[in-house]
Amino acid sequence: MIINHPILGPRDSQEFVYLGAAEMMNRPDGMSAGIEEFHEWLYHRDNPAGEHRELWYHEQGDRSWLVVTRNTLTHEISRVELARDVAKAMGRSK
Amino acid sequence: MRYSGFRVIAEALTGHKGWKPVWRDPAPQAEYDYIIVGGGGHGLATAYYLAKEFGQKRIAVIEKGYLGGGNVGRNTTIIRSNYLLDGNEPFYEFSLKLWEGLEQDFNYNAMVSQRGILNLIHSDAQRDAFTRRGNAMILNGADADLLDREQIRAMYPWLNFDDARFPIKGGLAQRRGGTVRHDAVAWGYARGADSRGVDLIQNCEVTGMRIENGKILGVETSRGFIGAKKVGVAVAGSSSRVMAHAGMRLPIESHVLQAFVSEGLKPLIDGVITFGAGHFYVSQSDKGGLVFGGDIDGYNTYAQRGNLPVIEDVAEGGMALMPAIGRARLLRTWGGVMDMSMDGSPFIDKTPVDGLYFNGGWCYGGFKATPASGWCFAHLMAKDAPHKVATAYRLDRFLKGKMIDEKGQGAQPNLH
Numbered sequence: 001m002i003i004n005h006p007i008l009g010p011r012d013s014q015e016f017v018y019l020g021a022a023e024m025m026n027r028p029d030g031m032s033a034g035i036e037e038f039h040e041w042l043y044h045r046d047n048p049a050g051e052h053r054e055l056w057y058h059e060q061g062d063r064s065w066l067v068v069t070r071n072t073l074t075h076e077i078s079r080v081e082l083a084r085d086v087a088k089a090m091g092r093s094k
Numbered sequence: 095m096r097y098s099g100f101r102v103i104a105e106a107l108t109g110h111k112g113w114k115p116v117w118r119d120p121a122p123q124a125e126y127d128y129i130i131v132g133g134g135g136h137g138l139a140t141a142y143y144l145a146k147e148f149g150q151k152r153i154a155v156i157e158k159g160y161l162g163g164g165n166v167g168r169n170t171t172i173i174r175s176n177y178l179l180d181g182n183e184p185f186y187e188f189s190l191k192l193w194e195g196l197e198q199d200f201n202y203n204a205m206v207s208q209r210g211i212l213n214l215i216h217s218d219a220q221r222d223a224f225t226r227r228g229n230a231m232i233l234n235g236a237d238a239d240l241l242d243r244e245q246i247r248a249m250y251p252w253l254n255f256d257d258a259r260f261p262i263k264g265g266l267a268q269r270r271g272g273t274v275r276h277d278a279v280a281w282g283y284a285r286g287a288d289s290r291g292v293d294l295i296q297n298c299e300v301t302g303m304r305i306e307n308g309k310i311l312g313v314e315t316s317r318g319f320i321g322a323k324k325v326g327v328a329v330a331g332s333s334s335r336v337m338a339h340a341g342m343r344l345p346i347e348s349h350v351l352q353a354f355v356s357e358g359l360k361p362l363i364d365g366v367i368t369f370g371a372g373h374f375y376v377s378q379s380d381k382g383g384l385v386f387g388g389d390i391d392g393y394n395t396y397a398q399r400g401n402l403p404v405i406e407d408v409a410e411g412g413m414a415l416m417p418a419i420g421r422a423r424l425l426r427t428w429g430g431v432m433d434m435s436m437d438g439s440p441f442i443d444k445t446p447v448d449g450l451y452f453n454g455g456w457c458y459g460g461f462k463a464t465p466a467s468g469w470c471f472a473h474l475m476a477k478d479a480p481h482k483v484a485t486a487y488r489l490d491r492f493l494k495g496k497m498i499d500e501k502g503q504g505a506q507p508n509l510h
């Protein structure tokens with residue numbers, strides 16, 4: 001698979017480390033969330049067949065985190081964003 | 095029809111005209127007592143033991159494709175019970191004991207071959223860990239032997255003992271481990287279940303579940319609604335998709351594992367060798383092909399095929415361990431979709447829906463579990479209580495802090 005890095009252009013997926021579903025970016029607030037909410041966030045996944053938004057880390061590159069939208073049935077990648085931009089768009093960090 | 099040596103001779107003398115199809119192809123009935131979703135090894139074994147050991151009737155297995163077309167027919171056929179943790183080892187040893195009597199039990203030749211499995215050791219730390227594991231195995235009634243370098247040299251003189259990165263220092267052997275003809279396991283259980291009245295319904299996909307007031311009433315399928323008092327789901331890599339019909343999210347990701355077979359060679363490896371440090375394992379089939387594999391690809395997927403980087407990685411592991419493999423040609427590669435759980439261990443449990451049961455999370459090691467998984471799932475469904483070797487396989491174990499994490503990797507399915 002080739003991941004089209006928003007800054008570096010097309011890169012072999014071997015340069016990346018895969019973490020999992022991008023929904024993990026939405027970690028509950030440790031000061032207010034209960035154990036059930038944390039449990040849901042840490043252990044449960046949608047695991048869809050089809051479009052999947054997921055986190056890839058460019059370990060052998062610029063060390064950026066990317067949000068890759070990829071089809072789990074075909075491996076086709078339709079969108080690649082910097083995780084940083086995605087987080088900002090969600091109103092996280094100024 | 096019972097199979098026997100006499101039968102083979104009798105058929106040979108009469109032109110093989112007496113062999114019949116070994117199971118029926120029934121249309122689904124309106125309602126059953128038990129529906130098992132998934133006609134892989136686990137689903138078929140569950141139906142077989144429900145009928146045979148737990149005396150249950152009106153059972154159907156519903157399979158979206160053909161029997162045995164999933165992982166049960168795609169794996170590298172290794173059986174073993176070399177686990178460390180209390181939640182696992184008694185279960186896998188129960189499974190190994192069932193394998194030992196399986197062919198007599200279901201009167202089918204599954205080519206159960208206890209040719210032994212050897213896990214290689216490359217460092218002092220690894221020897222400590224394997225010694226501990228071997229002791230845990232022995233405490234649970236399994237067999238384990240710690241071997242030194244010379245004992246391994248006597249078994250496999252052609253291994254690369256002096257690899258600079260991973261020199262072979264010893265190994266942990268389980269001589270009762272081995273391989274089993276995987277398709278024959280599906281066929282044997284299917285035949286055994288069918289002959290006890292179980293309806294095996296193929297080309298029938300479960301597309302929904304009918305649940306009212308927290309109770310299961312049956313399943314929607316591509317061949318219409320089928321009612322059931324109890325529904326057990328054993329669909330391996332499709333677990334999340336099927337359980338989503340009941341509104342459940344699971345502690346599971348689906349990943350692909352690839353396998354490889356070389357051209358047929360003369361006898362070279364009489365057991366199974368695993369090279370965990372180099373992510374490679376190998377055995378030789380009775381036809382002569384080297385059957386080998388390595389790590390999962392590592393990203394979520396439902397495609398039953400992997401990518402080239404893993405093929406390269408597995409080939410490198412093979413070359414590091416047994417340089418002679420470089421002269422063999424690769425014949426085939428394929429992949430299967432696996433239900434990777436958050437701690438690398440499986441689930442055999444009830445669900446919040448009354449009458450709905452779940453069996454999954456088998457990762458890359460569910461083939462060896464097939465007999466015990468079927469037995470324990472049937473026990474759970476028939477008696478509404480877990481079998482004593484499967485009490486730890488609960489869906490809420492993460493919430494309770496009772497994970498069964500053999501590798502100590504945490505909630506990262508692609509590392510287990």
Ligand SMILES: Cc1cc2nc3c(=O)[nH]c(=O)nc-3n(C[C@H](O)[C@H](O)[C@H](O)COP(=O)(O)OP(=O)(O)OC[C@H]3O[C@@H](n4cnc5c(N)ncnc54)[C@H](O)[C@@H]3O)c2cc1C
Binds near residue numbers: 460
């Ligand atoms: C390459 C590879 C190598 C492996 N090597 C080993 C090994 O050496 N040793 C070992 O112990 N394990 C191994 N495994 C793991 C093992 O094969 C699996 O854990 C085990 O087979 C899973 O259980 P099963 O046989 O019931 O699954 P499957 O055979 O996959 O059965 C699940 C069935 O459910 C059906 N299904 C799915 N969705 C639906 C639906 N909606 N409606 C109806 N039916 C549905 C599927 O069609 C499938 O037939 C390996 C796996 C792979 C892929």
